[in-house]
Amino acid sequence: MAKNRRLSVVVKGNAYGHGIQDIVPMLEDEGIDHFCVFSAQEAYEVFKVASKHCSIVIMGDMTDEAIEWAISEGIEFYVFDFNRLKKAYSIAKEKKKKALIHLEVETGMNRTGFDMNEYVELAEYLKEKDGFFRIIGLCTHFAGAESVSNYIRIKNQIKKFKKAQEILVSFGIKVELTHAACSAASLRYPQVRFDMVRIGILTYGFWPSQEVYIEYLTKKKTHKNPLERVISWKSFVMNIKKVKLGEYIGYGTSFQANENKTLALIPVGYETGFSRNLSNQGKVLIRGQTVPVVGIVNMNLCSVDITRIQNVKEGDEVVIIGKQGENEATVSSFSDMSNLLNYELLTRLPTDIPRQIVL
Numbered sequence: 367m368a369k370n371r372r373l374s375v376v377v378k379g380n381a382y383g384h385g386i387q388d389i390v391p392m393l394e395d396e397g398i399d400h401f402c403v404f405s406a407q408e409a410y411e412v413f414k415v416a417s418k419h420c421s422i423v424i425m426g427d428m429t430d431e432a433i434e435w436a437i438s439e440g441i442e443f444y445v446f447d448f449n450r451l452k453k454a455y456s457i458a459k460e461k462k463k464k465a466l467i468h469l470e471v472e473t474g475m476n477r478t479g480f481d482m483n484e485y486v487e488l489a490e491y492l493k494e495k496d497g498f499f500r501i502i503g504l505c506t507h508f509a510g511a512e513s514v515s516n517y518i519r520i521k522n523q524i525k526k527f528k529k530a531q532e533i534l535v536s537f538g539i540k541v542e543l544t545h546a547a548c549s550a551a552s553l554r555y556p557q558v559r560f561d562m563v564r565i566g567i568l569t570y571g572f573w574p575s576q577e578v579y580i581e582y583l584t585k586k587k588t589h590k591n592p593l594e595r596v597i598s599w600k601s602f603v604m605n606i607k608k609v610k611l612g613e614y615i616g617y618g619t620s621f622q623a624n625e626n627k628t629l630a631l632i633p634v635g636y637e638t639g640f641s642r643n644l645s646n647q648g649k650v651l652i653r654g655q656t657v658p659v660v661g662i663v664n665m666n667l668c669s670v671d672i673t674r675i676q677n678v679k680e681g682d683e684v685v686i687i688g689k690q691g692e693n694e695a696t697v698s699s700f701s702d703m704s705n706l707l708n709y710e711l712l713t714r715l716p717t718d719i720p721r722q723i724v725l
């Protein structure tokens with residue numbers, strides 16, 4: 367990494383399901399002092415547990431009250447339209463405190479960001495209101511850097527971003543940090559690492575896509591995955607049930623026992639992030655062995671087939687993600703089963719599942 371390049375860790379989606387309040391102090395122990403979030407609510411969660419010197423950047427959703435709070439507390443935020451910019455100005459003026467802003471420019475994702483035809487007005491406004499803003503960042507986001515199929519689109523975005531930089535500089539706008547790259551972009555397009563990278567999924571030990579992973583292995587001529595999963599997800603056997611040949615299992619008729627079966631009921635369902643798409647598809651580990659989900663995943667429960675496993679008892683550990691004995695249930699195996707992206711599965715883990723830190 368370049369000497370002065372900053373690493374911002376993205377902790378939106380409750381730190382990709384890991385839990386902001388647990389993950390932020392651990393990241394700080396590793397020397398991270400910069401955090402990006404989506405909403406003001408998440409910024410507040412980080413703010414509660416992070417040291418005062420850390421930078422917190424809100425990339426998305428904020429109410430007017432949140433803008434007030436952010437300016438008072440020195441929380442940074444994205445500005446991608448004149449509404450927010452003007453609101454920030456009036457609050458900064460009233461509080462006699464500078465708003466710490468990141469100017470987001472539209473480069474082709476067509477999500478948020480100032481358009482090229484707004485730059486003149488933007489530059490003039492910022493110059494006129496000089497003293498009320500500290501322009502910390504100039505930034506953009508790429509529309510799918512994790513897939514080679516978006517190559518042309520990303521290349522065009524890079525060109526457009528450079529153009530935006532030139533134009534704004536030519537109007538006399540000074541920016542402290544230029545940043546654009548998420549995990550995939552920082553791996554595949556090193557030229558866009560600029561002054562700071564915003565890294566989410568890699569931090570937690572997952573690849574943005576299978577494609578990026580394979581490309582990495584090919585480039586490095588290695589077979590070793592340098593990333594390590596941090597999270598495990600465990601539950602327990604709540605009940606054991608015998609079912610006779612020919613009986614249906616659970617709601618409806620999606621699974622009929624083709625032999626006398628023994629089932630274990632697990633208190634995990636779609637309410638707890640175990641998608642209904644995993645009905646008759648999902649797999650978990652019990653006593654070190656992989657067992658299949660049978661029947662429909664319920665709101666709070668699912669059944670697994672333990673007919674071939676000896677000595678399972680109520681209370682036995684069930685591993686949904688992680689290792690047990692010789693076997694491992696990976697997050698990516700879920701996408702094979704249900705089309706859930708890493709990202710989606712992780713962030714769907716409810717905030718109220720108890721998290722336990724194991725060092």
Ligand SMILES: *Cc1c(COP(=O)(O)O)cnc(C)c1O
Pocket residue numbers: 376378425507547548549550564565566567568574
């Ligand atoms: C989510 C997000 C990131 C991080 O993406 P990863 O693929 O998890 O690294 C970076 N920038 C923005 C604007 C984001 O929304």
